[in-house]
Amino acid sequence: MEKKEWYFEYEIQKNRPGLLGDISSLLGMLSINIVTINGVDEGRRGMLLVANDNWSIERFESILSTMDTITVHKIREPNLRDRLAVRHGRYIQRDADERNTFRFVREDLGLLVDFMAELFKQDGHKLIGIRGMPRVGKTESIVASSVCANKRWLFVSSTLLKQTIRSQLIEDEYNDNNLFILDGIVSTRRANERHWQLVREIMRMDAVKVVEHPDVFVQNTEYTLEDFDYIIELRNNPEEEITYEAADQNDQFGATEFGSIDF
Known part of the structure; x- marks a missing residue:
């Protein structure tokens, strides 16, 4: 046996x-x-x-x-x-009411990266949302997890270095083993219809998609929070409240500080 x-x-x-x-x-x-x-x-x-x-x-x-x-x-x-x-010596905190919501604080970044890497390794479609205030480490954690999972990451929309808003993929990027990263604020408030055609195309792919600021994303699209397989919350400390009041302030979300890339 x-x-x-x-x-x-x-x-x-x-x-x-x-x-x-x-x-x-x-x-x-x-x-x-x-x-x-x-x-x-x-x-x-x-x-x-x-x-x-x-x-x-x-x-x-x-x-x-x-x-x-x-x-x-x-x-x-x-x-x-x-x-x-067992690996990290502590449990991931899970929301009692929303069973697909998991909570982390900044000092748990190692645990968060390990958790997301294990999710990224799984085959098939997976839609993951990550909430958190600016500069808490959301994008960096996603990228680090992609490396651990041996996945190629692609920014569909992002503010990591410059504002990135993509409207097309090149041929080798149409790969279910790639990981697609979207910023919900950039996509819903600053993108055009060509970008949204690409987003819908990616959503139909049998691949992993990660959306930062999923609450803003669903407010302005046909998607709902029920479409997400996992919601991850990352805070600087357990008492921090995640809000979107600064969403329109460019210095907070890095939207246009260095200009934009649209391709």
């Missing part, structure tokens, strides 16, 4: 010397291997495990239920958040 990965997360109730050793010994007796272990929250540890069969995991879970020194929170097949929690 093919080996299978599992995620095991527990909380220590009675800390005593040798507790982790006891758990490791139990896993060894059941022929379950520990791939990675790390703290994932205050008082919680997470492990990625590999087992030869489901029976071993079921037996492991049954024995743990008799122990009063720990509380088992999760034993399941690992999802992306589980893998990143």
Whole structure:
């Protein structure tokens, strides 16, 4: 039988010397291997495990239920958040009401880049929106994630260096393995119909698209927030409010400070 990965997360109730050793010994007796272990929250540890069969995991879970020194929170097949929690030592914050919305602060840029890179590696159409105030690191994180995912990134609209508004692609850019980046403010407030024809064409491609300022984007287009597979919020600190009051101020969003490129 093919080996299978599992995620095991527990909380220590009675800390005593040798507790982790006891758990490791139990896993060894059941022929379950520990791939990675790390703290994932205050008082919680997470492990990625590999087992030869489901029976071993079921037996492991049954024995743990008799122990009063720990509380088992999760034993399941690992999802992306589980893998990143063990890798980085903390969970990605998820909106309780909007399950496809994930929250990061600037000090979590490494975790954010890793998260987006894993999304970018997945095949097929994916529409991702990223919210955040100016100069918080949105575009830089997208580009870094593209490099990690071995994807070629293309700015369809952007203000990273100059205002970029594209109205066509060259032949080799029509590739589903490319990653297309749009700035929702630039596209909806400063672009022409030729640009929008290109945007609609790209949206139909079986590729990953990332839209900065998705709220502005959907206000002025036929697209809705429900069309987005993931919404990512990036803040300087957890209390920061993301607003668009400065959207028309060129010095804030870099719209025309260096002129524009339209091609």
